Amino acid sequence: MILAVAIKQVPNLTDDLEISADGTGLDYDALTYVLNEFDEQALEEAVLVKEAAGGSVTVVGIDTTGELDGALHTALAKGADRAMKVTGDFDRDLGSEGQAQLLAEAIRPLAADLLLTGVQAADDRDGQIGPRLAALLGWPYVGVVTHVTPEPGCVRVHKEYAGGLLAEFVVTLPAVIGVQASHQPPRYAPVSKIRQIAKTAQIESVAGQGTPASSSSVRRMFKPEAAGQAEMWAGEPEEVAGKIATLLTAKGLLKL
Amino acid sequence: MSNDILILAEHLNGKLADITNEMAGQARQLAGALGGQAVAVLLGSGAQALAESIGSDRVLYIDDPALAEFNPEAYARVLAAVVAQRQPRVVMLANSSVGMDLAAGLAVTTGLPLIAYVNALSAEDGRIVATSQIYGGKILAEAVPAGEACLVTCLAGAFRPEAGRAAAAVERIASPAPLDGLKVQFVRLIEPEAGDVDITQQALLVSIGRGIGGAENIELAQELAEALGTVVSASRPVTDAGWLPKTRQVGKSGLTVKPKVYLAFGISGAPEHLEGMRGAELIVAVNTDPKAPIFDVAHYGATCDILDLLPALTERVKSDT
Numbered sequence: 194m195i196l197a198v199a200i201k202q203v204p205n206l207t208d209d210l211e212i213s214a215d216g217t218g219l220d221y222d223a224l225t226y227v228l229n230e231f232d233e234q235a236l237e238e239a240v241l242v243k244e245a246a247g248g249s250v251t252v253v254g255i256d257t258t259g260e261l262d263g264a265l266h267t268a269l270a271k272g273a274d275r276a277m278k279v280t281g282d283f284d285r286d287l288g289s290e291g292q293a294q295l296l297a298e299a300i301r302p303l304a305a306d307l308l309l310t311g312v313q314a315a316d317d318r319d320g321q322i323g324p325r326l327a328a329l330l331g332w333p334y335v336g337v338v339t340h341v342t343p344e345p346g347c348v349r350v351h352k353e354y355a356g357g358l359l360a361e362f363v364v365t366l367p368a369v370i371g372v373q374a375s376h377q378p379p380r381y382a383p384v385s386k387i388r389q390i391a392k393t394a395q396i397e398s399v400a401g402q403g404t405p406a407s408s409s410s411v412r413r414m415f416k417p418e419a420a421g422q423a424e425m426w427a428g429e430p431e432e433v434a435g436k437i438a439t440l441l442t443a444k445g446l447l448k449l
Numbered sequence: 450m451s452n453d454i455l456i457l458a459e460h461l462n463g464k465l466a467d468i469t470n471e472m473a474g475q476a477r478q479l480a481g482a483l484g485g486q487a488v489a490v491l492l493g494s495g496a497q498a499l500a501e502s503i504g505s506d507r508v509l510y511i512d513d514p515a516l517a518e519f520n521p522e523a524y525a526r527v528l529a530a531v532v533a534q535r536q537p538r539v540v541m542l543a544n545s546s547v548g549m550d551l552a553a554g555l556a557v558t559t560g561l562p563l564i565a566y567v568n569a570l571s572a573e574d575g576r577i578v579a580t581s582q583i584y585g586g587k588i589l590a591e592a593v594p595a596g597e598a599c600l601v602t603c604l605a606g607a608f609r610p611e612a613g614r615a616a617a618a619v620e621r622i623a624s625p626a627p628l629d630g631l632k633v634q635f636v637r638l639i640e641p642e643a644g645d646v647d648i649t650q651q652a653l654l655v656s657i658g659r660g661i662g663g664a665e666n667i668e669l670a671q672e673l674a675e676a677l678g679t680v681v682s683a684s685r686p687v688t689d690a691g692w693l694p695k696t697r698q699v700g701k702s703g704l705t706v707k708p709k710v711y712l713a714f715g716i717s718g719a720p721e722h723l724e725g726m727r728g729a730e731l732i733v734a735v736n737t738d739p740k741a742p743i744f745d746v747a748h749y750g751a752t753c754d755i756l757d758l759l760p761a762l763t764e765r766v767k768s769d770t
């Protein structure tokens with residue numbers, strides 16, 4: 194089975210996110226990037242499917258940060274066979290339409306049977322790329338998936354609803370699946386192995402062609418006003434523990 | 450184009466999802482401002498009663514055996530046909546497992562812009578303005594679609610539900626799109642396994658997030674929970690990593706809990722987590738990041754390291770009791 198996985202780097206959400214001077218975006222220069230967590234899950238599921246059914250895994254991303262190589266090397270260390278990046282002079286605010294089009298053009302020639310994406314990326318306009326890619330490629334899409342089992346000509350998937358309820362679907366290939374979680378926790382790649390791969394790996398570059406403009410524009414970005422609603426307790430852990438204990442006692446949850 | 454607001458009604462296991470009437474309430478307001486109607490679209494089979502329970506101005510009920518269970522491909526075909534016929538100003542879908550499968554594909558087939566993660570929606574001088582919660586809830590973005598019409602996916606709990614209204618007029622029609630030759634086949638629903646404990650029944654929860662750092666630290670939370678006579682619940686990354694069973698997960702795809710006190714330790718407060726615990730009577734959050742969105746819903750907070758706090762609190766509880 195020919196598998197492809199689309200991966201994306203997103204701002205590290207534990208960083209301070211600062212709004213840009215014009216108030217319509219983030220101050221991107223101040224950000225550090227990490228691999229989108231659901232893409233890590235999608236990659237793991239792809240490698241598990243490959244291990245079960247044979248075939249190959251190609252990871253592909255748009256290099257909007259100039260730092261994608263590290264994520265691609267890590268993916269190779271975890272079991273991907275090929276790594277590709279779409280390069281060009283892209284805006285960091287490149288909209289979902291543009292990203293989906295660039296990716297579709299890069300992925301089409303792979304003649305993949307199965308494309309896995311993360312269910313969403315924790316940045317702007319969430320969760321659009323998987324279904325958009327499916328529509329552009331003319332393939333079916335099922336998202337919020339936690340288990341992919343390969344079968345001849347199709348995959349059997351588990352899709353999550355609220356409260357742990359699952360639905361099972363059989364999806365004819367080629368298809369796009371949006372992965373929420375892999376059915377085994379993602380494997381770990383030792384740093385030494387990633388370093389080794391970084392020295393020898395060939396990352397294929399695809400030049401991205403012009404992209405369509407975004408069909409909606411952000412006119413203002415701001416931080417939630419409710420911020421700081423909580424009454425904050427300062428002090429050492431022991432003091433905070435004391436405050437929590439007092440509160441639990443008041444609520445009748447701690448019997449003295 | 451009409452000034453109608455179309456809502457995709459969501460239902461599962463014979464039950465209408467709460468968000469349907471939340472969207473209906475908002476759609477009626479918006480439609481009122483634009484001079485149109487709020488029209489809910491329900492796809493199903495033998496679901497007339499559900500269609501009648503929606504608080505929109507009108508309900509379009511599309512009845513077909515192929516729509517008995519949610520099927521993203523079948524739904525996408527029907528919705529594309531309905532949108533093409535009715536030309537609504539706005540199509541509202543839930544930002545749920547169902548809506549997330551459909552909205553962006555529909556954006557491609559209809560050519561309409563999609564604004565996702567919406568928690569506020571209004572009309573300003575006849576133009577649609579939508580506010581999205583992005584970056585895990587840390588940032589809000591106010592966006593305007595390029596054209597007149599757009600699609601939005603809405604967050605659960607963002608809008609006040611439409612309650613106590615008389616049933617809307619239900620128009621029942623056959624599927625406007627062919628539903629044969631589907632590449633996606635629904636097989637079955639799988640009910641969740643019962644866990645060793647039921648986190649929805651606890652008056653107090655010690656809830657941990659990725660801030661716990663690793664499997665080896667789970668013990669610290671277990672010891673505290675034991676001392677307090679309760680159990681440990683968790684955010685999704687903790688159960689995905691296999692550090693705790695899935696039955697302990699709180700949130701959108703986990704369980705909804707409403708304890709008297711919810712102790713959120715090392716949880717950032719992403720919208721998907723808040724969905725499952727914002728109804729708690731009292732929320733205490735401990736997180737090293739003072740800007741974590743969890744502090745927007747918590748009543749009390751502290752920024753200490755939970756790896757220090759957990760043992761300190763366990764000590765304290767043991768010495769107090």
Ligand SMILES: Cc1cc2nc3c(=O)[nH]c(=O)nc-3n(C[C@H](O)[C@H](O)[C@H](O)COP(=O)(O)OP(=O)(O)OC[C@H]3O[C@@H](n4cnc5c(N)ncnc54)[C@H](O)[C@@H]3O)c2cc1C
Pocket residue numbers: 207312313337373657658659660661683684685686687698699700701702703704714715716717718719720721722725735736737738741753754755756
């Ligand atoms: C369709 C869908 C459904 C989802 N369903 C759910 C769901 O049901 N439940 C759920 O929880 N999530 C769900 N998610 C995931 C959700 O988007 C977030 O990724 C998740 O809630 C983040 O969990 P977290 O807060 O534990 O981790 P993070 O966001 O990584 O936050 C960890 C926090 O710990 C803090 N921290 C780190 N170290 C320490 C320390 N030593 N002491 C104190 N604080 C520390 C950090 O500052 C950070 O704020 C879902 C996502 C999708 C797309």
Ligand SMILES: Nc1ncnc2c1ncn2[C@@H]1O[C@H](COP(=O)(O)O)[C@@H](O)[C@H]1O
Pocket residue numbers: 198199200201229231232235253254255289292296309310311312313314315316317318319320321322323
């Ligand atoms: N620029 C990108 N490069 C590669 N994959 C992407 C990119 N943007 C999104 N994706 C994929 O699409 C998924 C959903 O992203 P999003 O629509 O941004 O929430 C991600 O989890 C990735 O798998």
